Amino acid sequence: MAEKKTRKELLKEPDEFISFSSRVIRHARENPKNYAMAAVLAVLIVLGVLAWFAYRNHQEVASHEMFEKAYQGYEEIAYQDSVSPEKLDKVLDQLDQVAKDYSSLSAGEMALLYSGHVLYKKHDYKGALERYSRMQNTNLVKSGLGPLVLYHMAMTRMALKEYDQALLLFDELSKDNNSPYRREAYSSTAKLYELMGKNKEAVQAYRQYLKMFPEAPDATFVKTKIMDLSAKG
Template identity: 30%
Template sequence: MAKGGVSRKQLLNEPDKFMTFTGKLIAYAKSHLKVILSCAAVIFVSLIIIATVSQVSRRNEVKASERVEKLVAKYSSVLQDEDAKVAYEQVKSDFNDLFDVYGSKRAVKIARIVYGDMSYSAGDADTAIAMYSHALDDFTQSQGLKNIILSGLGYAYLLKKEYPQSIRYFEMITASEEKTLRSDALFNLAWLYETNGEKERSVAQYKQILADFPDTSYGELIKEKIGG
């Protein structure tokens, strides 16, 4: 046999490492059975809780969506016979309850924008600003939706005659690459600059609208403003 070799007898006499490890593992399991079962129970209960929370969350999302639909339908129904202020008063408390109970649900996040529009139409600029500001935090990743919210803020501050703030939000729309409500924002800026006595900036905005949006519905009005 070669020097340093190990005989088959020696190999057979040596304990198998895997068998030794397995034996120790079994022995540990027996001596710690209660602990192992307790840990398994905790994991199992945790999985049940996660599944239940997920299910409840989905169910609440559906409930929130249904409530939003009903409130919008109620507002629209009242609006057929009454003005925007009366319709707004009819749903105000219901919307506040909705925000308290389901405020984190996606349908309700969208509802804040809708309720902001209702508030603005009723002349309640402060509530509109509060709704739009909250919505702006909710939808920072969607530039199209963000422009809609920024426009709402611009109009709400315009309603309060706080022109610098109104200009700020309309300028945020025109500064982005997203075209949603861009022509509307440019037109409002042109009017605001004109109101502030900034004639040159106003004319520049009007011309920008015609250049970027040649088919704009504001076309004839703008041409009258800038004389051709």
Template identity: 25%
Template structure:
């Protein structure tokens, strides 16, 4: 009986582990209340900053989209297949595109405006400016394959305009490597033109025939077939 009482007393004297941890936590909070409050405040500020930044970004994207749409209405009018715009009209479009690029540089519409800027310069025959715009777009654009292929094709046309066929071929080959099916026929056609102008008939024929395989029902098919017939004579 005496031994049992001693064991109970001994157990009572031993510290309860849960109570000890709770006390330690309470003491820690008590001694570090100010630091914890500051830390919580910093987290709250960060969360609010992220929230307001996302709201601002969404609003910015919307404004950029609206502005680009207005400019694109003018762009489509001057680049219509039924009516070629005057140099002044293209310059007016370029002013609008530059405004979108300057005001909304980080938005998707701001980046897309750079691509159309290249197209406008290409239409004006200002090939160096077109090349600069296309290269900037390719640096800033994301992984959107179709738009990237448009920029690469634009580079090809621009270098062709400068009679730099090696660089033009490199641009068209990049389109093929990208593998965007919508653009493959045009890339083969561009490569065929460049090889033909460089006097490489065999390679030109290969790409012209590849164009026909992919796009035999296109408006260009008859012209390319006549070209093939002429080169094979």
């Protein structure tokens, strides 16, 4: 059994913290230059971090201001049936500039997405697909915009008449229960089969659509489609 130390003996033992502090102070007195350099370095590091955060914040503000300006131009042409090529090019240039200057920020990624929309409106489907494909590696997609980008990629493949690739993308969307584009995916799958001249597959796809979405606003139209395609065989 270990011998119990008396209170008097314990008080005589040196306090480790005080001893360590004393050694540090003594070492600092003996090596003032080293400690001064360390202090300066620590201050520089703190200042560097603060400067980086300030710069990053400035970049965020500037990028959002530029994107808002470009987006206003996009809103003006988005729902117009007829837009001059010059106006489309102007909006595209603005979005491209934001996407280029702030590619690592959310505003730059949003600009990249909307530049794809403008190219789609210009009927430059290959250009639009290239932009949407680049979106796959962005933080916005990782944060939840994946289904949106996938949907636009599928629609662009459809416009390019790359039906097989479009079917694969719509199939992926239809299997995602949380996707807001699930109904559109089922509907577009049926339309694709129809465009491909595969009436039997189209009928089956339309029936599946009604099964999944019996209260769909276009249910009556789809039922008529099924009747017409079934008659064609």
